[in-house]
Amino acid sequence: MDIFNYEFFRNALMAVVLLSIASAVIGTYIVSRRLVSISGGVTxxxxxxxxxxYYLSINPVVMAAVFAIASSLGVQWMSARHRVREDSAIAVIWAIGMAIGTLFIFLTPGYVPELNSFLFGNILTVTRGDLWAFLIFTLVLIGFMAAMYRNIVICAFDPDFARVRRLPVTFVTTVMTVLVAVCIVLTIRLVGVMLLMSMLALPQMTAELFVKRFGSIMRLSIGISLACSLAGLLLATVVNVPCSALIVLTMAGAYLVSWAIRRII
Known part of the structure:
Protein backbone atom coordinates (compact mmCIF):
# COMPACT_ATOMS: atom_id res chain seq x y z
CA MET A 1 0.00 0.00 0.00
CA ASP A 2 3.01 2.30 0.31
CA ILE A 3 2.95 2.80 -3.45
CA PHE A 4 -0.11 5.05 -3.04
CA ASN A 5 2.05 7.56 -1.15
CA TYR A 6 3.86 8.44 -4.37
CA GLU A 7 2.35 11.20 -6.50
CA PHE A 8 3.42 9.62 -9.80
CA PHE A 9 1.46 6.46 -8.95
CA ARG A 10 -1.63 8.42 -7.93
CA ASN A 11 -1.40 10.32 -11.23
CA ALA A 12 -1.11 7.02 -13.10
CA LEU A 13 -4.13 5.66 -11.25
CA MET A 14 -6.29 8.65 -12.12
CA ALA A 15 -5.08 8.57 -15.73
CA VAL A 16 -6.05 4.90 -16.00
CA VAL A 17 -9.57 5.67 -14.75
CA LEU A 18 -10.10 8.59 -17.13
CA LEU A 19 -8.63 6.91 -20.19
CA SER A 20 -10.46 3.66 -19.53
CA ILE A 21 -13.74 5.55 -19.72
CA ALA A 22 -12.77 7.57 -22.79
CA SER A 23 -11.26 4.67 -24.74
CA ALA A 24 -14.28 2.46 -23.99
CA VAL A 25 -16.69 5.08 -25.33
CA ILE A 26 -14.59 5.77 -28.42
CA GLY A 27 -13.91 2.07 -28.94
CA THR A 28 -17.63 1.27 -28.95
CA TYR A 29 -18.18 3.85 -31.67
CA ILE A 30 -15.38 2.65 -33.97
CA VAL A 31 -16.28 -1.02 -33.44
CA SER A 32 -19.91 -0.24 -34.32
CA ARG A 33 -18.76 1.52 -37.49
CA ARG A 34 -16.30 -1.29 -38.26
CA LEU A 35 -13.45 1.19 -38.23
CA VAL A 36 -11.10 -0.50 -35.78
CA SER A 37 -8.37 -0.36 -38.40
CA ILE A 38 -8.57 3.44 -38.46
CA SER A 39 -7.24 3.51 -34.92
CA GLY A 40 -4.12 1.72 -36.16
CA GLY A 41 -3.75 4.08 -39.11
CA VAL A 42 -4.19 7.21 -37.03
CA THR A 43 -1.95 5.83 -34.29
CA TYR A 54 11.13 16.57 -31.89
CA TYR A 55 12.82 17.98 -34.99
CA LEU A 56 11.23 21.44 -34.60
CA SER A 57 11.56 21.41 -30.77
CA ILE A 58 7.80 21.68 -30.44
CA ASN A 59 5.74 19.70 -27.95
CA PRO A 60 5.53 16.30 -29.69
CA VAL A 61 2.10 15.56 -28.21
CA VAL A 62 0.67 18.72 -29.79
CA MET A 63 2.17 17.82 -33.17
CA ALA A 64 0.90 14.26 -32.82
CA ALA A 65 -2.59 15.64 -32.16
CA VAL A 66 -2.38 17.77 -35.31
CA PHE A 67 -1.30 14.76 -37.38
CA ALA A 68 -3.97 12.54 -35.81
CA ILE A 69 -6.81 14.97 -36.53
CA ALA A 70 -5.54 15.70 -40.04
CA SER A 71 -5.15 12.02 -40.89
CA SER A 72 -8.60 11.12 -39.50
CA LEU A 73 -10.30 13.87 -41.47
CA GLY A 74 -8.18 12.95 -44.50
CA VAL A 75 -9.43 9.36 -44.43
CA GLN A 76 -13.02 10.57 -44.10
CA TRP A 77 -12.57 13.10 -46.92
CA MET A 78 -10.97 10.62 -49.33
CA SER A 79 -13.62 7.96 -48.71
CA ALA A 80 -16.54 10.41 -48.96
CA ARG A 81 -15.47 12.75 -51.77
CA HIS A 82 -13.15 10.65 -53.93
CA ARG A 83 -14.75 7.22 -53.39
CA VAL A 84 -11.52 5.75 -52.06
CA ARG A 85 -12.04 2.65 -49.95
CA GLU A 86 -11.47 3.43 -46.28
CA ASP A 87 -9.04 0.55 -45.81
CA SER A 88 -6.95 1.84 -48.73
CA ALA A 89 -7.00 5.40 -47.38
CA ILE A 90 -5.99 4.13 -43.93
CA ALA A 91 -3.07 2.20 -45.42
CA VAL A 92 -1.83 5.33 -47.18
CA ILE A 93 -2.11 7.47 -44.04
CA TRP A 94 -0.40 4.74 -42.00
CA ALA A 95 2.59 4.51 -44.36
CA ILE A 96 3.02 8.28 -44.81
CA GLY A 97 2.88 8.93 -41.05
CA MET A 98 5.49 6.30 -40.28
CA ALA A 99 7.73 7.53 -43.10
CA ILE A 100 7.57 11.16 -41.95
CA GLY A 101 8.23 10.15 -38.33
CA THR A 102 11.20 8.00 -39.26
CA LEU A 103 12.65 10.77 -41.45
CA PHE A 104 12.47 13.56 -38.87
CA ILE A 105 13.60 11.41 -35.94
CA PHE A 106 16.66 10.47 -38.00
CA LEU A 107 17.29 14.15 -38.75
CA THR A 108 16.85 15.21 -35.12
CA PRO A 109 20.28 15.85 -33.55
CA GLY A 110 21.17 13.61 -30.61
CA TYR A 111 19.12 10.93 -28.93
CA VAL A 112 15.32 11.15 -28.60
CA PRO A 113 14.83 10.24 -24.93
CA GLU A 114 11.04 9.89 -24.75
CA LEU A 115 10.51 7.94 -27.96
CA ASN A 116 10.12 4.59 -26.21
CA SER A 117 7.40 5.98 -23.96
CA PHE A 118 5.35 6.90 -27.04
CA LEU A 119 6.02 3.60 -28.78
CA PHE A 120 5.43 1.30 -25.82
CA GLY A 121 3.75 3.52 -23.23
CA ASN A 122 4.82 4.75 -19.83
CA ILE A 123 1.86 5.62 -17.64
CA LEU A 124 4.15 6.49 -14.73
CA THR A 125 5.31 9.64 -16.55
CA VAL A 126 1.82 11.17 -16.61
CA THR A 127 1.81 14.68 -15.10
CA ARG A 128 -0.89 16.83 -13.54
CA GLY A 129 -1.13 18.73 -16.82
CA ASP A 130 -1.81 15.48 -18.66
CA LEU A 131 -4.52 14.64 -16.14
CA TRP A 132 -6.27 17.94 -16.72
CA ALA A 133 -6.16 17.32 -20.48
CA PHE A 134 -7.57 13.80 -19.97
CA LEU A 135 -10.32 15.13 -17.69
CA ILE A 136 -11.37 17.93 -20.04
CA PHE A 137 -11.43 15.57 -23.01
CA THR A 138 -13.45 12.95 -21.12
CA LEU A 139 -16.03 15.54 -20.03
CA VAL A 140 -16.33 16.90 -23.58
CA LEU A 141 -16.71 13.37 -24.96
CA ILE A 142 -19.38 12.38 -22.44
CA GLY A 143 -21.20 15.67 -22.95
CA PHE A 144 -21.30 15.26 -26.73
CA MET A 145 -22.38 11.63 -26.44
CA ALA A 146 -25.19 12.58 -24.05
CA ALA A 147 -26.39 15.45 -26.24
CA MET A 148 -26.20 13.61 -29.58
CA TYR A 149 -26.59 9.99 -28.50
CA ARG A 150 -29.51 9.08 -30.78
CA ASN A 151 -27.96 10.74 -33.83
CA ILE A 152 -24.57 9.13 -33.14
CA VAL A 153 -26.11 5.65 -32.94
CA ILE A 154 -28.11 6.11 -36.16
CA CYS A 155 -25.14 7.57 -38.06
CA ALA A 156 -22.88 4.77 -36.84
CA PHE A 157 -25.15 1.93 -37.94
CA ASP A 158 -26.95 3.36 -40.98
CA PRO A 159 -25.68 6.71 -42.33
CA ASP A 160 -27.83 6.43 -45.47
CA PHE A 161 -30.98 6.19 -43.37
CA ALA A 162 -29.73 9.11 -41.29
CA ARG A 163 -29.37 11.24 -44.43
CA VAL A 164 -32.90 10.34 -45.51
CA ARG A 165 -34.11 11.48 -42.09
CA ARG A 166 -32.12 14.72 -42.63
CA LEU A 167 -29.95 14.13 -39.59
CA PRO A 168 -26.62 16.05 -39.34
CA VAL A 169 -24.53 13.11 -40.56
CA THR A 170 -21.53 15.18 -41.67
CA PHE A 171 -21.42 17.12 -38.42
CA VAL A 172 -21.75 14.04 -36.21
CA THR A 173 -19.21 12.04 -38.21
CA THR A 174 -16.68 14.89 -38.28
CA VAL A 175 -16.91 15.61 -34.56
CA MET A 176 -16.64 11.92 -33.67
CA THR A 177 -13.67 11.58 -36.04
CA VAL A 178 -11.88 14.43 -34.26
CA LEU A 179 -12.72 12.94 -30.85
CA VAL A 180 -11.34 9.57 -31.97
CA ALA A 181 -8.11 11.24 -33.06
CA VAL A 182 -7.71 13.18 -29.80
CA CYS A 183 -8.46 10.06 -27.75
CA ILE A 184 -5.77 8.17 -29.64
CA VAL A 185 -3.20 10.89 -28.95
CA LEU A 186 -4.01 11.00 -25.24
CA THR A 187 -4.02 7.22 -24.92
CA ILE A 188 -0.57 6.94 -26.51
CA ARG A 189 0.91 8.02 -23.17
CA LEU A 190 -0.85 5.08 -21.50
CA VAL A 191 -0.15 2.08 -23.74
CA GLY A 192 1.95 3.50 -26.57
CA VAL A 193 1.58 3.37 -30.33
CA MET A 194 2.13 -0.39 -30.55
CA LEU A 195 -0.61 -1.51 -28.13
CA LEU A 196 -3.31 1.12 -28.55
CA MET A 197 -5.53 -0.83 -30.96
CA SER A 198 -6.10 -3.56 -28.39
CA MET A 199 -7.38 -1.11 -25.81
CA LEU A 200 -9.89 0.29 -28.30
CA ALA A 201 -11.21 -3.13 -29.37
CA LEU A 202 -10.78 -5.86 -26.73
CA PRO A 203 -13.25 -4.48 -24.12
CA GLN A 204 -15.89 -4.09 -26.83
CA MET A 205 -15.28 -7.60 -28.16
CA THR A 206 -15.73 -8.93 -24.64
CA ALA A 207 -18.89 -6.89 -24.05
CA GLU A 208 -20.43 -8.07 -27.33
CA LEU A 209 -20.34 -11.64 -26.04
CA PHE A 210 -23.02 -10.72 -23.49
CA VAL A 211 -24.93 -7.68 -24.83
CA LYS A 212 -25.83 -6.37 -28.28
CA ARG A 213 -27.24 -2.84 -27.90
CA PHE A 214 -24.93 0.16 -28.40
CA GLY A 215 -25.53 1.67 -24.97
CA SER A 216 -25.16 -1.66 -23.17
CA ILE A 217 -21.91 -2.44 -25.00
CA MET A 218 -20.54 0.99 -24.11
CA ARG A 219 -21.40 0.71 -20.41
CA LEU A 220 -20.09 -2.84 -20.09
CA SER A 221 -16.93 -1.89 -22.03
CA ILE A 222 -16.26 0.90 -19.53
CA GLY A 223 -16.48 -1.60 -16.66
CA ILE A 224 -14.26 -4.14 -18.41
CA SER A 225 -11.69 -1.55 -19.48
CA LEU A 226 -11.58 -0.01 -16.01
CA ALA A 227 -11.23 -3.35 -14.21
CA CYS A 228 -8.54 -4.67 -16.56
CA SER A 229 -6.58 -1.40 -16.59
CA LEU A 230 -6.55 -1.14 -12.79
CA ALA A 231 -5.60 -4.81 -12.50
CA GLY A 232 -2.76 -4.39 -15.00
CA LEU A 233 -1.44 -1.28 -13.25
CA LEU A 234 -1.50 -2.87 -9.79
CA LEU A 235 -0.05 -6.13 -11.07
CA ALA A 236 2.83 -4.22 -12.68
CA THR A 237 3.87 -2.94 -9.24
CA VAL A 238 4.25 -6.55 -8.06
CA VAL A 239 6.01 -8.22 -11.00
CA ASN A 240 7.96 -5.10 -12.07
CA VAL A 241 7.18 -5.15 -15.80
CA PRO A 242 5.67 -2.43 -18.05
CA CYS A 243 2.04 -1.97 -17.12
CA SER A 244 0.99 -1.29 -20.73
CA ALA A 245 1.71 -4.89 -21.70
CA LEU A 246 -0.06 -6.21 -18.61
CA ILE A 247 -3.14 -4.08 -19.30
CA VAL A 248 -3.49 -5.48 -22.81
CA LEU A 249 -2.78 -9.05 -21.65
CA THR A 250 -5.36 -8.66 -18.88
CA MET A 251 -7.93 -7.49 -21.44
CA ALA A 252 -7.05 -10.42 -23.71
CA GLY A 253 -7.39 -12.78 -20.77
CA ALA A 254 -10.79 -11.32 -19.88
CA TYR A 255 -11.95 -11.89 -23.46
CA LEU A 256 -10.77 -15.51 -23.49
CA VAL A 257 -12.43 -16.25 -20.15
CA SER A 258 -15.66 -14.58 -21.28
CA TRP A 259 -15.60 -16.50 -24.55
CA ALA A 260 -15.15 -19.77 -22.66
CA ILE A 261 -18.04 -18.90 -20.33
CA ARG A 262 -20.33 -18.13 -23.27
CA ARG A 263 -19.38 -21.43 -24.90
CA ILE A 264 -20.25 -23.32 -21.74
CA ILE A 265 -23.52 -21.43 -21.23
Missing amino acids: HACFGGLGLG
Whole structure:
Protein backbone atom coordinates (compact mmCIF):
# COMPACT_ATOMS: atom_id res chain seq x y z
CA MET A 1 0.00 0.00 0.00
CA ASP A 2 3.01 2.30 0.31
CA ILE A 3 2.95 2.80 -3.45
CA PHE A 4 -0.11 5.05 -3.04
CA ASN A 5 2.05 7.56 -1.15
CA TYR A 6 3.86 8.44 -4.37
CA GLU A 7 2.35 11.20 -6.50
CA PHE A 8 3.42 9.62 -9.80
CA PHE A 9 1.46 6.46 -8.95
CA ARG A 10 -1.63 8.42 -7.93
CA ASN A 11 -1.40 10.32 -11.23
CA ALA A 12 -1.11 7.02 -13.10
CA LEU A 13 -4.13 5.66 -11.25
CA MET A 14 -6.29 8.65 -12.12
CA ALA A 15 -5.08 8.57 -15.73
CA VAL A 16 -6.05 4.90 -16.00
CA VAL A 17 -9.57 5.67 -14.75
CA LEU A 18 -10.10 8.59 -17.13
CA LEU A 19 -8.63 6.91 -20.19
CA SER A 20 -10.46 3.66 -19.53
CA ILE A 21 -13.74 5.55 -19.72
CA ALA A 22 -12.77 7.57 -22.79
CA SER A 23 -11.26 4.67 -24.74
CA ALA A 24 -14.28 2.46 -23.99
CA VAL A 25 -16.69 5.08 -25.33
CA ILE A 26 -14.59 5.77 -28.42
CA GLY A 27 -13.91 2.07 -28.94
CA THR A 28 -17.63 1.27 -28.95
CA TYR A 29 -18.18 3.85 -31.67
CA ILE A 30 -15.38 2.65 -33.97
CA VAL A 31 -16.28 -1.02 -33.44
CA SER A 32 -19.91 -0.24 -34.32
CA ARG A 33 -18.76 1.52 -37.49
CA ARG A 34 -16.30 -1.29 -38.26
CA LEU A 35 -13.45 1.19 -38.23
CA VAL A 36 -11.10 -0.50 -35.78
CA SER A 37 -8.37 -0.36 -38.40
CA ILE A 38 -8.57 3.44 -38.46
CA SER A 39 -7.24 3.51 -34.92
CA GLY A 40 -4.12 1.72 -36.16
CA GLY A 41 -3.75 4.08 -39.11
CA VAL A 42 -4.19 7.21 -37.03
CA THR A 43 -1.95 5.83 -34.29
CA HIS A 44 0.90 5.26 -36.70
CA ALA A 45 0.22 8.59 -38.43
CA CYS A 46 0.83 10.19 -35.01
CA PHE A 47 4.39 8.93 -35.29
CA GLY A 48 4.93 11.52 -38.01
CA GLY A 49 3.79 14.26 -35.65
CA LEU A 50 6.09 12.99 -32.91
CA GLY A 51 9.09 13.03 -35.24
CA LEU A 52 8.29 16.50 -36.58
CA GLY A 53 7.74 17.81 -33.05
CA TYR A 54 11.13 16.57 -31.89
CA TYR A 55 12.82 17.98 -34.99
CA LEU A 56 11.23 21.44 -34.60
CA SER A 57 11.56 21.41 -30.77
CA ILE A 58 7.80 21.68 -30.44
CA ASN A 59 5.74 19.70 -27.95
CA PRO A 60 5.53 16.30 -29.69
CA VAL A 61 2.10 15.56 -28.21
CA VAL A 62 0.67 18.72 -29.79
CA MET A 63 2.17 17.82 -33.17
CA ALA A 64 0.90 14.26 -32.82
CA ALA A 65 -2.59 15.64 -32.16
CA VAL A 66 -2.38 17.77 -35.31
CA PHE A 67 -1.30 14.76 -37.38
CA ALA A 68 -3.97 12.54 -35.81
CA ILE A 69 -6.81 14.97 -36.53
CA ALA A 70 -5.54 15.70 -40.04
CA SER A 71 -5.15 12.02 -40.89
CA SER A 72 -8.60 11.12 -39.50
CA LEU A 73 -10.30 13.87 -41.47
CA GLY A 74 -8.18 12.95 -44.50
CA VAL A 75 -9.43 9.36 -44.43
CA GLN A 76 -13.02 10.57 -44.10
CA TRP A 77 -12.57 13.10 -46.92
CA MET A 78 -10.97 10.62 -49.33
CA SER A 79 -13.62 7.96 -48.71
CA ALA A 80 -16.54 10.41 -48.96
CA ARG A 81 -15.47 12.75 -51.77
CA HIS A 82 -13.15 10.65 -53.93
CA ARG A 83 -14.75 7.22 -53.39
CA VAL A 84 -11.52 5.75 -52.06
CA ARG A 85 -12.04 2.65 -49.95
CA GLU A 86 -11.47 3.43 -46.28
CA ASP A 87 -9.04 0.55 -45.81
CA SER A 88 -6.95 1.84 -48.73
CA ALA A 89 -7.00 5.40 -47.38
CA ILE A 90 -5.99 4.13 -43.93
CA ALA A 91 -3.07 2.20 -45.42
CA VAL A 92 -1.83 5.33 -47.18
CA ILE A 93 -2.11 7.47 -44.04
CA TRP A 94 -0.40 4.74 -42.00
CA ALA A 95 2.59 4.51 -44.36
CA ILE A 96 3.02 8.28 -44.81
CA GLY A 97 2.88 8.93 -41.05
CA MET A 98 5.49 6.30 -40.28
CA ALA A 99 7.73 7.53 -43.10
CA ILE A 100 7.57 11.16 -41.95
CA GLY A 101 8.23 10.15 -38.33
CA THR A 102 11.20 8.00 -39.26
CA LEU A 103 12.65 10.77 -41.45
CA PHE A 104 12.47 13.56 -38.87
CA ILE A 105 13.60 11.41 -35.94
CA PHE A 106 16.66 10.47 -38.00
CA LEU A 107 17.29 14.15 -38.75
CA THR A 108 16.85 15.21 -35.12
CA PRO A 109 20.28 15.85 -33.55
CA GLY A 110 21.17 13.61 -30.61
CA TYR A 111 19.12 10.93 -28.93
CA VAL A 112 15.32 11.15 -28.60
CA PRO A 113 14.83 10.24 -24.93
CA GLU A 114 11.04 9.89 -24.75
CA LEU A 115 10.51 7.94 -27.96
CA ASN A 116 10.12 4.59 -26.21
CA SER A 117 7.40 5.98 -23.96
CA PHE A 118 5.35 6.90 -27.04
CA LEU A 119 6.02 3.60 -28.78
CA PHE A 120 5.43 1.30 -25.82
CA GLY A 121 3.75 3.52 -23.23
CA ASN A 122 4.82 4.75 -19.83
CA ILE A 123 1.86 5.62 -17.64
CA LEU A 124 4.15 6.49 -14.73
CA THR A 125 5.31 9.64 -16.55
CA VAL A 126 1.82 11.17 -16.61
CA THR A 127 1.81 14.68 -15.10
CA ARG A 128 -0.89 16.83 -13.54
CA GLY A 129 -1.13 18.73 -16.82
CA ASP A 130 -1.81 15.48 -18.66
CA LEU A 131 -4.52 14.64 -16.14
CA TRP A 132 -6.27 17.94 -16.72
CA ALA A 133 -6.16 17.32 -20.48
CA PHE A 134 -7.57 13.80 -19.97
CA LEU A 135 -10.32 15.13 -17.69
CA ILE A 136 -11.37 17.93 -20.04
CA PHE A 137 -11.43 15.57 -23.01
CA THR A 138 -13.45 12.95 -21.12
CA LEU A 139 -16.03 15.54 -20.03
CA VAL A 140 -16.33 16.90 -23.58
CA LEU A 141 -16.71 13.37 -24.96
CA ILE A 142 -19.38 12.38 -22.44
CA GLY A 143 -21.20 15.67 -22.95
CA PHE A 144 -21.30 15.26 -26.73
CA MET A 145 -22.38 11.63 -26.44
CA ALA A 146 -25.19 12.58 -24.05
CA ALA A 147 -26.39 15.45 -26.24
CA MET A 148 -26.20 13.61 -29.58
CA TYR A 149 -26.59 9.99 -28.50
CA ARG A 150 -29.51 9.08 -30.78
CA ASN A 151 -27.96 10.74 -33.83
CA ILE A 152 -24.57 9.13 -33.14
CA VAL A 153 -26.11 5.65 -32.94
CA ILE A 154 -28.11 6.11 -36.16
CA CYS A 155 -25.14 7.57 -38.06
CA ALA A 156 -22.88 4.77 -36.84
CA PHE A 157 -25.15 1.93 -37.94
CA ASP A 158 -26.95 3.36 -40.98
CA PRO A 159 -25.68 6.71 -42.33
CA ASP A 160 -27.83 6.43 -45.47
CA PHE A 161 -30.98 6.19 -43.37
CA ALA A 162 -29.73 9.11 -41.29
CA ARG A 163 -29.37 11.24 -44.43
CA VAL A 164 -32.90 10.34 -45.51
CA ARG A 165 -34.11 11.48 -42.09
CA ARG A 166 -32.12 14.72 -42.63
CA LEU A 167 -29.95 14.13 -39.59
CA PRO A 168 -26.62 16.05 -39.34
CA VAL A 169 -24.53 13.11 -40.56
CA THR A 170 -21.53 15.18 -41.67
CA PHE A 171 -21.42 17.12 -38.42
CA VAL A 172 -21.75 14.04 -36.21
CA THR A 173 -19.21 12.04 -38.21
CA THR A 174 -16.68 14.89 -38.28
CA VAL A 175 -16.91 15.61 -34.56
CA MET A 176 -16.64 11.92 -33.67
CA THR A 177 -13.67 11.58 -36.04
CA VAL A 178 -11.88 14.43 -34.26
CA LEU A 179 -12.72 12.94 -30.85
CA VAL A 180 -11.34 9.57 -31.97
CA ALA A 181 -8.11 11.24 -33.06
CA VAL A 182 -7.71 13.18 -29.80
CA CYS A 183 -8.46 10.06 -27.75
CA ILE A 184 -5.77 8.17 -29.64
CA VAL A 185 -3.20 10.89 -28.95
CA LEU A 186 -4.01 11.00 -25.24
CA THR A 187 -4.02 7.22 -24.92
CA ILE A 188 -0.57 6.94 -26.51
CA ARG A 189 0.91 8.02 -23.17
CA LEU A 190 -0.85 5.08 -21.50
CA VAL A 191 -0.15 2.08 -23.74
CA GLY A 192 1.95 3.50 -26.57
CA VAL A 193 1.58 3.37 -30.33
CA MET A 194 2.13 -0.39 -30.55
CA LEU A 195 -0.61 -1.51 -28.13
CA LEU A 196 -3.31 1.12 -28.55
CA MET A 197 -5.53 -0.83 -30.96
CA SER A 198 -6.10 -3.56 -28.39
CA MET A 199 -7.38 -1.11 -25.81
CA LEU A 200 -9.89 0.29 -28.30
CA ALA A 201 -11.21 -3.13 -29.37
CA LEU A 202 -10.78 -5.86 -26.73
CA PRO A 203 -13.25 -4.48 -24.12
CA GLN A 204 -15.89 -4.09 -26.83
CA MET A 205 -15.28 -7.60 -28.16
CA THR A 206 -15.73 -8.93 -24.64
CA ALA A 207 -18.89 -6.89 -24.05
CA GLU A 208 -20.43 -8.07 -27.33
CA LEU A 209 -20.34 -11.64 -26.04
CA PHE A 210 -23.02 -10.72 -23.49
CA VAL A 211 -24.93 -7.68 -24.83
CA LYS A 212 -25.83 -6.37 -28.28
CA ARG A 213 -27.24 -2.84 -27.90
CA PHE A 214 -24.93 0.16 -28.40
CA GLY A 215 -25.53 1.67 -24.97
CA SER A 216 -25.16 -1.66 -23.17
CA ILE A 217 -21.91 -2.44 -25.00
CA MET A 218 -20.54 0.99 -24.11
CA ARG A 219 -21.40 0.71 -20.41
CA LEU A 220 -20.09 -2.84 -20.09
CA SER A 221 -16.93 -1.89 -22.03
CA ILE A 222 -16.26 0.90 -19.53
CA GLY A 223 -16.48 -1.60 -16.66
CA ILE A 224 -14.26 -4.14 -18.41
CA SER A 225 -11.69 -1.55 -19.48
CA LEU A 226 -11.58 -0.01 -16.01
CA ALA A 227 -11.23 -3.35 -14.21
CA CYS A 228 -8.54 -4.67 -16.56
CA SER A 229 -6.58 -1.40 -16.59
CA LEU A 230 -6.55 -1.14 -12.79
CA ALA A 231 -5.60 -4.81 -12.50
CA GLY A 232 -2.76 -4.39 -15.00
CA LEU A 233 -1.44 -1.28 -13.25
CA LEU A 234 -1.50 -2.87 -9.79
CA LEU A 235 -0.05 -6.13 -11.07
CA ALA A 236 2.83 -4.22 -12.68
CA THR A 237 3.87 -2.94 -9.24
CA VAL A 238 4.25 -6.55 -8.06
CA VAL A 239 6.01 -8.22 -11.00
CA ASN A 240 7.96 -5.10 -12.07
CA VAL A 241 7.18 -5.15 -15.80
CA PRO A 242 5.67 -2.43 -18.05
CA CYS A 243 2.04 -1.97 -17.12
CA SER A 244 0.99 -1.29 -20.73
CA ALA A 245 1.71 -4.89 -21.70
CA LEU A 246 -0.06 -6.21 -18.61
CA ILE A 247 -3.14 -4.08 -19.30
CA VAL A 248 -3.49 -5.48 -22.81
CA LEU A 249 -2.78 -9.05 -21.65
CA THR A 250 -5.36 -8.66 -18.88
CA MET A 251 -7.93 -7.49 -21.44
CA ALA A 252 -7.05 -10.42 -23.71
CA GLY A 253 -7.39 -12.78 -20.77
CA ALA A 254 -10.79 -11.32 -19.88
CA TYR A 255 -11.95 -11.89 -23.46
CA LEU A 256 -10.77 -15.51 -23.49
CA VAL A 257 -12.43 -16.25 -20.15
CA SER A 258 -15.66 -14.58 -21.28
CA TRP A 259 -15.60 -16.50 -24.55
CA ALA A 260 -15.15 -19.77 -22.66
CA ILE A 261 -18.04 -18.90 -20.33
CA ARG A 262 -20.33 -18.13 -23.27
CA ARG A 263 -19.38 -21.43 -24.90
CA ILE A 264 -20.25 -23.32 -21.74
CA ILE A 265 -23.52 -21.43 -21.23
